[in-house]
Amino acid sequence: MYDYLVVGSGLFGAVFAHEAKRAGKSVLVVDKRPHIAGNVYTEKIEGINVHKYGAHIFHTNNRQVWEYITQFAEFNRFTNSPVANYKGELFSLPFNMYTFNKMWGVVTPEEALAKIEEQRREIGGQPRNLEEQAISLVGRDIYEKLIKGYTEKQWGRDCRELPAFIIKRLPVRLTFDNNYFNALYQGIPVGGYTKLVANLLEGIEVRLNTDYLADKAALEALADKVVYTGPIDAYFDYQLGTLEYRSVRFENELLDMPNYQGNAAVNYTDRETPWTRIIEHKWFEFGKDEAGNDLPKTIISREYSSEWQPGDEPYYPVNDEQNGRLYAQYKKLAEAEPEVIFGGRLGEYKYYDMDQVIAAALRCCAEEKLL
DSSP states (O other), rough: OOOEEEESHHHHHHHHHHHHHTTOOEEEEEOSSSSSGGGOOEEEEETTTEEEEEEEEESOHHHHHHHHHSSSSBBOOOOOOOOOETTTTEEESSBHHHHHHHHHHSHHHHHHHHHHHHHTTTOOOOOSSSHOOOOOHHHHIIOOOIIIIHHHHHHHHHHGSGGGGGSSOOOOSSSSSSOSOOOSSOOOBOHHHHHHHHHHTTEEEEEOOOOGGGGHHHHHEEEEEEESOHHHHHHHTTTTHHHEEEEEEEEEESSSSSOOSSSSSEESSSSSSSEEEEEEEGGGGGBTTTSSOOEEEEEEEEEEEEEEESSOOEEEEEEEHHHHHHHHHHHHHHOTTEEEEOOOOOOOOOOOOHHHHHHHHHHHHHHTOOO
């Protein structure tokens, strides 16, 4: 008999399992995938740590979280500086003086601000949808070239059909600064995320290819308490209806060249290009292997955003009002299950960054008196 059955070996499950074991508890981790690490899983191909479920760039201003996670891996000094490609024109992200100079030829922050202010005036009154909200923040030109097409591909809907609150604010920097996250601590674990999660799970029993929901009663009987990090609606067999998610499809290509696009992430912001972005994985680790040698080949992943269907991997919760109401009903059901802890992006139906997942897992450990 185990003290805890942890369902899912992503960051939430792995951090919880590690702390439970450290507190002297017996822990079993199960995962339906054939590998550990959930969506942060990285696989080494041709010396390159490939982010198999999309780019994961660790960033945080939370010193406690940074000090915690760096016990399990050394992090490099990668800084996220994506590039936007609009029909062959390249722009710096986030919106900063390099972007405004390319867009309008302005040279000073004063000129850039004047241009944005002039275009913002197009929207009078309260913005009624995402399009109006974006224009009221950054103006028509930036909206048309750098927001509209990308957002419509991401959500599968016209910007005029999307609620304004999705873009509450857009970072506008009147400095020449391409550091996207602007976080105090930022980087990629040297050797990949799988190695980091393996270090968290060291000495803990892990059963892969094990579908908890397909064998719930038998698995639950093995432990006093369950920590569940899968979709909350799936746990309750969708009895109140299905929560909406966006999914992502990846097209990976190994290329016999040292450099495809010269950057880890290039966003394709026009509507006509079917993919949202291309990731070139080697640049997360500066194009070198662990011995510091240049890598002769490269691997790229084209990302296609899609509506989630049963059988797909759920990636992003669609946190609109309708789904929020449905989640609140599922949360009530969850609260009536005192022996089950629901955690992580899917268990809490919340868009979490990695540092927030770790912080939430540590809070959960504290509530369980494991810390």
